[in-house]
Amino acid sequence: MDLDVLVIGGGPVGLMSAALLDAAGVRVEVYERNPGPSSVSKATTMHPRTLEVLSMLDHGDGRRVSDVLIGQGRKVPHAHFAALPSRVDYRGLDTPFPFVLMNPQWRTEHALADYLRGRSVPVHYGTEVTGIVQPDSPADSPADSPADSPVVVTLAAGPDGPERTVSARYIVGADGAHSMVRHAAGIGFPGNPPTLINFVADVELAETLSEAEYFWRHDAGLLGVMPLPGGAYRVFGIEAGDVALPAQEVRRRQNEPLTVKELRAAMERICGTDFGLRNATSLARTSNSSRFAEHYRLGRVLLVGDAAHVHLPAGGQGLNVGLQDATNMAWKLAAEVAGWAPDHVVSGPAAYETERQLVARRLLDDTLTQDALMHTFSPAGRALREKFTGFIRRGGEVFEELSGWLSGLAVSYPQPDGSHPLVGTKAPDAVLGGDGLLRSLRPDRFLLLDFGSGDAYAELGGTRVEVRAGQRHTGAWATVRAALIRPDGHVAYAVDSAGAAGAAGADAAAEVAGAATAAEMADAVAAWTRPTVRGEQPIRA
Template sequence: MSVDVIVAGGGPVGLLTAALLDAAGVSVEVLERKAGRSQLAKATTMHPRTLEVLTQLRTEGDRRLSDLLVALGHPVPQAHFAVLPAGLDYTRLDTPYPFVLIVPQTTTEQVLADHLRRRGTPVHYGHDVTAFTQDADGVRVTVNGRVREAGYLVGADGARSLVRQQAGIDFRGTPPSMVGFVADVTLTDPPDGVVHHWDHRHGQLSVIPLPDGNHRVFGTEAADTGLTPGQVRARQAQAPTVDALRANLRRMTGGDHGLREVRWQSTANDTTRHAAKYRSNRVFLAGDAAHVHLPAGGQGLNVGLQDAANLAWKLAAEIHGWAPAVITEGAAGYESERAPVAAELAGNTLAQAALMTTFTPAGAALRDLMSALIAKGGDTADDLAGRLSGLGLSYVPPAPGHPLDGCRAPDLALSDGTLHRRLAVDRFLLADFTAGAVFTPLGSARVEVARALPWSGLSAALIRPDGYIARAWTAPDVEEVAAAVRAWTTRP
């Protein structure tokens, strides 16, 4: 067997999966069919929860990958929901990263690939996975006509995933009904900051500045909605033109903002599907291979990277032989936790599509209503900010317990540093809030005990490697905590 895990797909999701597995002591290689890294900006929006996950990965001088990306990106204090006039305020979020980071996918891939190169983890470009077989002992992957062997295979190979197709996993959902446009352009007279235009007569258009001085332009013409799937295919078969983009800018904004160069153009639709299964024996799906939807608020990239964070520590535990059933096929298993996230993602992107592309007076009224609710603040705005940022996600705990069980752990203050910078992919962290550090004896190779400053009236919290609370307690019962630690970190 050549490696423990082969990752098919060298985009951000595949690269992060490999980086996290490597950090957990798993041998891994990445196979990407393209000849090299994409030079297109593509996904440009990174939300706070993704940056928190990237904080786990260390580089030179104990800098974290999140530090590198923040330095290379452009922080924006607000996010949009369905490009409504009222934005979602991220500045009040309880996170070290209270902003949306505008950073091109090329930069994200470069940072991850450089990290893997420094770690000696191979990323093979021009390696086309065409088939695989699996049995109880491992998988055999056919790539460029030759066979490579591994213990497991992760399909992070995109919406048309060959891994998903070969595994016979259904990809259910709704067909497309609209076509949108997207382009990265050079403007000599750009608007000030992020702007969103919406007009029920013409359509929707947004302009977002990129860190390199260029701009992302995206939107939907009113005429490109309410289509049949066949009409969508025909429309997307037409090559986008500079003249059409310039006409859209003029129609929506009154001018073309000095459009000088189109560096990249593409189209998108609202096809919405998610995989019927996330695991088939020794094969897993992550990212677009598991779920596709309308690009809305950058959620596709971020949910895919959170797939990687959820999968990596559990697969590493299985490979190292200590994973309990609850994280392999039980209530806290990869599919059990991530499939509901994809279902929610499908629902909220379809809702955003309705708000963005219902180009009628009624659609305008609905947008005004939703925008007013967001501008008012309170539960609606907080809930939407939690959904898009990723900070509001909680997993259903395997058994009833404390209300914080399954919730994301904030960046708690420890006696030495903060929680997010102490988390590691290969072990749990037991935060000890007691004055006498009574839980110190529970430390082991798979559990680090860290003294923490008081928080939420707890005596202890067992934090999973991906930053979610496995169990929380208010009473200093060492035996009860020890039993929970064994249940989460020991294979019966």
């Protein structure tokens, strides 16, 4: 067998998957059909949670990938929702990164490619994968297929030689919306067909805008203009007549190239000026097709990013959710490769598919909501936008919901019955002193944070668990006695000082137990860090 994991697709999500797998000790390579890293801007918006997970990747010289990107990008203190006038302010969020980072996607891709190059992880550009064949195994029980039964991947003939095959224990499909991996694995991709066609371009303007501006003309359309690093601007929008179209018409027009002349005319019709449009470095048409994969994993094939979900491009959420898919997937797959993943992490309630499909459903709902707000050119649409703008401006519940979701900081995973309220939530950086929690996370081990005095949990440290002294924090964290933190930064288990232990699968007696004991935490550690033995008694997780 050639590899542990072969990642197909060398965009940011594929490179992130490979980087985290490599950091966990997995033999991994990337195959990308394009001849080199992209030079196209595509997504330009990076939200706080994405910067947090990029902080896990250490160049070895004190720099994290997030540091590199922040040094190149432009910080903006707020995000937009559906291009509404009221912005979602990030400055009060509990994160080291209370801002949106504006950066063209190619910089993210280059930063991750540089990281992999420094780690000697091969990225094979100009290599097209044309087919995959899985070993025979039950599709709903991926762990049951023999570890020595590889997935065989066919590589197209190219300048370097004839068609050939390579093999790997697992395949990660990060090859975009038209994923060959998804098709070859027979995974369905249901959803909503497109109904509109909009435009997006990176341009040079004679006029200067200091911050993003959005222009509405209800009989003409919507236009957004956002400054990018280096003096360029992202222009996006839609003309009022380009909604409620047949799917066939949308697909036909999406395949037609957008010209500078057409872009200039649209800008002038919508807001009366082209802002001195000089040149365009990229021009594209996009749609609102929204779909997500029926399975994120089938046998030994896993999907991440656009291969798993597509939607209206709104606020850069596709790139952000894709990089966070990779963060959830990589540590679990690495644990499986290394032989220490329990069943509930492989194919149960904490599995990659189980947790991230829930996020994809929310992502599609969110972008469909923005679709309705942005593209309803009628008196009813105007009233809806004004109402929603007021909700954001006043703060409160709607604002909290939007800021938590858009930033990614409030994304949490389902809590088993009887769990501590923190289980499944993202642990804040400040619960660990020194460099903070984010820079202490590793994809091959858990952190056990002890908020008490003494060394009650010291003996639980080992290869898969590092015990550290926690630092008191606010809110629900104020009473925590100990917490087990997953490699992706989410809480696996927590117990309060007063004694009420919360654990996945714990019985009623354990839930109301007194002071936390090392034995209880030992059960939790075992439940998350050792493979399930058939026929054994359930362990409190």
